[in-house]
Amino acid sequence: MPDFNPTRDSSLKSWVESANQPGCDFPIQNLPFGVISDRSNPVPRIGVAIGDQVLDLAVLEQVEILLADGSRAIFNQPILNPFIALRQNAWRETRAKITALLRDDNPVLRDNTSLCRRALLPIAGVSLHMPIDVRGYTDFYSSKEHATNVGSIFRDPKNPLLPNWAEMPVAYNGRTSSIIVSGTPVRRPQGQLMPPNSVRPVFGPCRMLDFELETAFIVGEGNVLGEPISIDGAEKHIFGMVLLNDWSARDIQRWEYVPLGPFNGKTFATSISPWVITMEALEPFRVQGPTQNPQPLPYLQQTGRHSFDIHLEVKLKPDGTGESTTITRTNFRHIYWSMAQQLAHHTVSGCNTRAGDLMASGTISGPEPESFASLLELTWNGQKPLELLNGGQRGFLEDGDNVTMTGWCQGDGFRVGFGEASGVVLPARL
């Protein structure tokens, strides 16, 4: 809201010098929340990234410089759920207090050397954990370009978009147990594959392993079973966003997904970035989403700017090479259905949501082939392999490949960055 993020400019500075560098993901305008531990304190707890440092909120809570909701048991927790369950006013107050503590003109923490030594930790020395206990995971399918591409490849190039697509934010329930934090390796799955012209499937390692570049929002305030969230009130239920890699085994998926949707082709792993970017930090980067035609049914209608200008990239680094190739560049603003529309649709049946529910955007493919956000689309089902900078080619992912997603909102002299969601492919367990 305007109070906390009045402008997109860089006039606000922190006494943490590294936060003021123009290319830094974590300036004082960002202040993302994560769960950290380090060698001196291996107990996971909540921290906020600032420059190349982490502010340990459990320490600030202990000395009562920072209390959320008057409680002393909110930040010394291994997950963000208790904090985000406090709802929007508490998030905003906490953010305002942290902003104040880190401003270059505030001496309270800046000049307290012994407290700084305990509360400010170099990011390079901390472990980053899953920031939330994900109670429910929903994956939407809200990029028109992606749905069109997949429909062309999997079904019918003449009628790629199904008739329900433009009427509702189509989605499916995902598997929560296999959501992992960036940096966790991903084992190539095995499963049933249907070779061309075969009568029966064979069993073996996936041969068409893929990523999907997505973002996800985290529900902050849930709703009661039977009581939908209206489109107008939906945004205040959203705590923040992360990057998400919806790892996909295309051959397993293709054989299994009719009629009940993707299952083993997706359930083996979903990676998220460790820092949750708050909606307050994203507020200055609001933009209008794509024009919606036909006009949605009334329960999905909204006016104004409900999308966000978030630049997104994927880098691929083969095993044993130092060289990464940026294989796609796209933007969240291409997503057709807004997060508010997604949440309104999800709950319109009466379905309840809970603090910590994760709701992914779907693959964020843009209109140009260079902005397609999966290998399935970039290589058109493996037919047009990508050229890598080290001379190699890729149809789908190979063992040892490291896939890294990054994203940021570009302000004037600073950026609100998402950090990264990365994972390396391990060989199948045979």
Next chain:
Amino acid sequence: MPDFNPTRDSSLKSWVESANQPGCDFPIQNLPFGVISDRSNPVPRIGVAIGDQVLDLAVLEQVEILLADGSRAIFNQPILNPFIALRQNAWRETRAKITALLRDDNPVLRDNTSLCRRALLPIAGVSLHMPIDVRGYTDFYSSKEHATNVGSIFRDPKNPLLPNWAEMPVAYNGRTSSIIVSGTPVRRPQGQLMPPNSVRPVFGPCRMLDFELETAFIVGEGNVLGEPISIDGAEKHIFGMVLLNDWSARDIQRWEYVPLGPFNGKTFATSISPWVITMEALEPFRVQGPTQNPQPLPYLQQTGRHSFDIHLEVKLKPDGTGESTTITRTNFRHIYWSMAQQLAHHTVSGCNTRAGDLMASGTISGPEPESFASLLELTWNGQKPLELLNGGQRGFLEDGDNVTMTGWCQGDGFRVGFGEASGVVLPARL
């Protein structure tokens, strides 16, 4: 295992007299686990049903007559998850101890009047809660008859069964947040409906509200991400079973489900019965499942008896009438894919499971029309309404309808019953 359930006969008796009646769901051969509270102690805790009484395990734990795993903090819990996470040996030991305590020839509890007064509560006076915290919910589709019927109605009567169906236990991820315990009313959902010959969908209350009679098993011992559960070891991961009503909004489902599967048509409510029947109690009722043709791929192959003879019924009672009509009678043994095959398939990609995960069978339709297990099938998409005993008819469910599912295994002179999963339909929230 043979130690605890040597026979299917009724020679084992309890000093709780009501447990020895032939029609009783909860004889000493059953001993299902649930979560209870009552007026004298409103804190939810774990109990075991015996006849028309509940044995309060928190009381027995407190006085150290019954300790699981040597701990005093397992039964005074609002969910079964900590107990079932102790794994199979602990379940069996606990069951053996409770069996011993309740046998007619054991005076320890029987003759301790003051302890009996505290530990034995009439079922009629207790509230039954959700027995588990469901971390993951998966709904299989493992009745060949149901898949054939739905394929005929929704797609193509000439090719109702899709080619993957006979090769794998097809499944989708369900929504955990809206799983409710028997007795909780179900609000008729609203959503997008596509009228025949219409160009665009309309929004409104579901007009084709349905039930699906299913059972579900509860995972007791999970597996680590990347390490599948093999078919041979799968059964020891299963704690027990419940009845499940997969409430379905057929009109919403039909319009939304291609290509990513059912979503709002299912996420508004799923009811389960409150008592978890252990696999030990079901052991004497093992039977061979249907012949599988083609022979499954090796990771799904098993020999021996891996199904169970569980008789299942659904009763429908319209609002304001005292009269219930039994509208279907079927049996779990019709299910084509065994629970072990379902679990092996679910994890073969490397997907991890956790104690408390719920995995539903899919609608248990039998071969005869009278054994179809949803109104969609029983009325053939509403075309052949059911006649009710009070003179009414049903195509799909009406407001005020009470749907009650029951199930039991018939022994010689006793039965292992599931209790019931019931719910009444409330009008849509307009």
